[in-house]
Amino acid sequence: MNDQVKFNVAIIGAGIGGSHLEGYCAWPKNYQVTMICDLDVERAKAIAKDLPNCIITSGIEQVLNSPDVDIVDICLPPHLHFPIMMKALDVGKHVVCEKPFVSSLAETDQIIAKAKSVGKRVFPIFQYRYGIGFQRYKLLQTKGLLGKAFTASLETHWDRRAAYYAIDWRGTWAGENGGTIVSHATHIHDLATQMLGTVKNVSAFLDVRVNPIETEDCAAISMQMASGALLTSSITLGNVGDMSRIRICFEHVTIESGLQPYTIGAGDWTFTARNETHQKAIDAELAKLPKIEERFHGLMADIYGALTDAPHASPPNLTDARHSMELITAIYHADRTGRRQSLPINSHHPLYNGWKP
The missing domain is CATH 3.30.360.10 (Dihydrodipicolinate Reductase; domain 2)
Structure with a gap:
């Protein structure tokens, strides 16, 4: 890719998604936010007030089915992260996802495998x-x-x-x-x-x-x-x-x-x-x-660099996401057992499939 590539972005969730939007809009030569999706359409319109050509929708499927969208940015309640990420990858989108990434190491490993199989990138948010x-x-x-x-x-x-x-x-x-x-x-x-x-x-x-x-x-x-x-x-x-x-x-x-x-x-x-x-x-x-460039301005610049193979780009990646999920798993297990928990954690761990009680 050359440095003139411009990515079309759809943001799902207009809460913290407003801060993500500011990050993308700081780089108008690199990104265009073409869709904002939220069940509260008025909230979506409010953050898109300076984007006259941005499509506002309440339907996630409309986002996923849009052939013009290159990146799906997920700013939804945490329990929705995993299914929407999987769907976005299935239809060939790059993904940016807010924290917490997913709800288990098993889901994390499924995301890692899916991203590899479809040849797309996934970027967890660590601004x-x-x-x-x-x-x-x-x-x-x-x-x-x-x-x-x-x-x-x-x-x-x-x-x-x-x-x-x-x-x-x-x-x-x-x-x-x-x-x-x-x-x-x-x-x-x-x-x-x-x-x-x-x-x-x-x-x-x-x-x-x-x-x-x-x-x-x-x-x-x-x-x-x-x-x-x-x-x-x-x-x-x-x-x-x-x-x-x-x-x-x-x-x-x-x-x-x-x-x-x-x-x-x-x-x-x-x-x-x-x-x-x-x-x-x-x-x-x-x-x-x-x-x-700080916070989301800096993060979105770094993500763009990674997507265009810039040599010094190093945004948060799936390895970082997995270690974050490992640490959460270890903390819950250590608390519940009263024993020290070691890392890394593999698929045989009792909380590999989730830490919910």
Whole structure:
């Protein structure tokens, strides 16, 4: 493919789909959003107000049967992700899918097999990677200025009350596929694995402590990474306000993110060296980093690069999706058994076909 290829996109789901739309519209030479599908047609019209030629529909089959659509972007309730992804791949579409990806490792492996058989790409949504703070980390890591990772702490402390759960599928096993580790902490866990490598072992405590719902809204999780680094993840939906934070102690540098709950990768990260000489080297490298496209703008640019075989494109892929699903599976199993769970997880695992009780 050459760099002039333009992809037609259909977005299914006009909630978070509005943010996806902004990401595509930032690159008008690369994408054209030609269809937006939502049961609430007025909501779809609202996000498409600046796209006079965009088709608005409430019918998913109309999207899937359109020969002009190249990419189907799925922003639906979680329990619908797997069947719609499979249908989209069956009719020859590339797929972008919001979190949580699907509801089991078995479904993940079916998606991987289907994408391979039809020759199409599937991109899970992990937009936290596209932020200046995380990109600064990547630069210092590439330059060898961090050293060995020792420990890390993650905080996902958000505020979710009754109004949030007024949407009937939220807080349910059938609709949301799980609780806060599936929905609210997925992105920060992905960011941690990007910084520290894959997870090797997990111990976990989960509980419903804040809201009268089916799924967990608090968690205390410990992880041992394949690199040897040790990580703790504290999660609650009972905080006053929303905040997320990452703090990692490396051999030569301690990194701390800002507190931005939805843009933590783009926040005001600090990089504090053990000595003044090393600090000067870090500051000199960080001063060279150019402005980058953040969140969905950056993600959609990276997806385009992958679809056009750009050499440096590296958007989230199915390997990332599977490790995310492995981690969720491991956390639920560790909590329910009271035993440490190791990764990777294969098809013989008792929760391979799903973690719903």
